[in-house]
Amino acid sequence: MKIAEILSRLEEMAPLAYAEDFDNVGLLVGDSNTEATGVLVCHDTLESVIDEAIAKKCNLVVCFHPILFSGLKKITGKNYVERTVIKAIKNDIAIYAIHTALDNHKQGVNKIFCNALGLTNTKILVPKQNFIQKLVTYTIPENVEELRNALFDAGAGKIGNYEDCSFNSKGIGTYMGNEDSNPQVGERFEFVENDEIKIEVTFEKHLQGKILKALFRNHAYEEVAYEIYNLENQHQNIGLGMIGELTTEMPEHDFLQFVKEKMDCGGIRHSQFLNKPIKKVAVLGGSGSFAIKNAIASGADAFLTADLKYHQFYEAENKLLLADIGHFESERFTKNYIVDYLTKKISNFAIILSQENTNPVKYF
Known part of the structure; x- marks a missing residue:
């Protein structure tokens, strides 16, 4: 089986056209006409992941985040990006990134997030326009x-x-x-x-x-x-974020404890409690500060996302509970979803879930 055949399956799931304009998705390193020996699915492609691919005889790494985001003018091994690319090229390992193509899919990152929390009646939070x-x-x-x-x-x-x-x-x-x-x-x-x-x-x-x-x-x-x-x-089935409902409303403290356990968070930063029960929940995996107003407009009681800055917590305006659960944590089940999908689509072939924890954020 050629690598191109596997990539075609991935693009059936998450067409690259779904990705945001700023993103760098698709085949980043390698030749799609090469015979595939195995697929390693990870969250971030680091040197340790390439080592894992070598050890497990996989010549295609499917990652969520692109290792190449902005242009490279030199590849000399001076930073982790260049070292990873060099190691992949030397070992004939292709790298494919899916990122916002899956973020924008109705069954993608944010649906996975909702499923982890048991949310029902889900719909896209920020529908894609001009599509x-x-x-x-x-x-x-x-x-x-x-x-x-x-x-x-x-x-x-x-x-x-x-x-x-x-x-x-x-x-x-x-x-x-x-x-x-x-x-x-x-x-x-x-x-x-x-x-x-x-x-x-x-x-x-x-x-x-x-x-x-x-x-x-x-x-x-x-x-x-x-x-x-x-x-x-607006395209109601393509877009960023999602909103849904808990089966049973919860007090704010209990809700955050529930989220912490379900998403395996090292910690949660949040805006002040409003002493209101949480029923309607908006989520956006990864950096989602741009959607705070969308979450408020949707009538959400809480908005779960990541990478919030200090002053952005004020934007909750005492209208919802705003919580930063961590970037990696908000997307942690994505690679499992990709493995499950490929395993169903491609039988009798090595589709392997990476065991490398690539979360760069540690908690004391």
């Missing part, structure tokens, strides 16, 4: 079903919990072909008025190539009339 496009095309009635089904098969027509969604309206199309034309209906130089159906479907923008390929391959006309629009709609 949906709309295709409008026109065809003869006899071609509608074939064309529409081809567009659905390519990924169009998915809205929330529904598939095969489209809007279809009848109209009259007109055209006149020149000497080089080969019209489906009518003759060259003949002005044609023809019954047509207008088909409208939405799709995620990274699927545009597949959608257009399906359109051109299955459309009845020689020249395909179509338009693509960028929509400002």
Whole structure:
């Protein structure tokens, strides 16, 4: 099995197009055409993880955080990033990072976070915008079903919990072909008025190539009339953070103790108690200070995230309990999820969970 085949499976789970613009995801080191010997899944790719991959005969490391985030001008081994990359290259080990592609997935990092806390009725906290496009095309009635089904098969027509969604309206199309034309209906130089159906479907923008390929391959006309629009709609199934509900409300102190145990936290920094029960909980794995206002607007009683600065605790505005549970801790079950996914998708192949604890933060 080629490394590329494994990466294709990963991108079925978390398309790289889901990642944030600032991120550096995908294959960072290595050749995807190399035969895979095994996969080691980790949180952070460090030298010790590469050593583990060597020992376990894995030539692909799938990590959550990218080891290469900003550009490298030199690779001389002067810091941990350069040393890790050098060791990986010397030992023909590929490195693939998934990061915010999985953060933004509805079953990804934040759903895993919610599941660990037993939250129900979950939904995306910060839905992704400018990610949906709309295709409008026109065809003869006899071609509608074939064309529409081809567009659905390519990924169009998915809205929330529904598939095969489209809007279809009848109209009259007109055209006149020149000497080089080969019209489906009518003759060259003949002005044609023809019954047509207008088909409208939405799709995620990274699927545009597949959608257009399906359109051109299955459309009845020689020249395909179509338009693509960028929509400002929020995508309710893609985005950062998540909000859900505890099965039973808890006092604030009990809630934080519960979180500490479930997420195995070394400590929790939090805003002042408001003496209100906790029922509705917002979460955002990793650095989530940007979503404090979203958590408040959602009506959350508590917001769990990481990497909060001193003054950001004031932003709770006595409207919710704001808690920093630790960056690693908020994402700690992510690598297990990736291993479970790959094990189901690729049978009889070594998919190994790294035993290295790469959390750089220690608690006294």
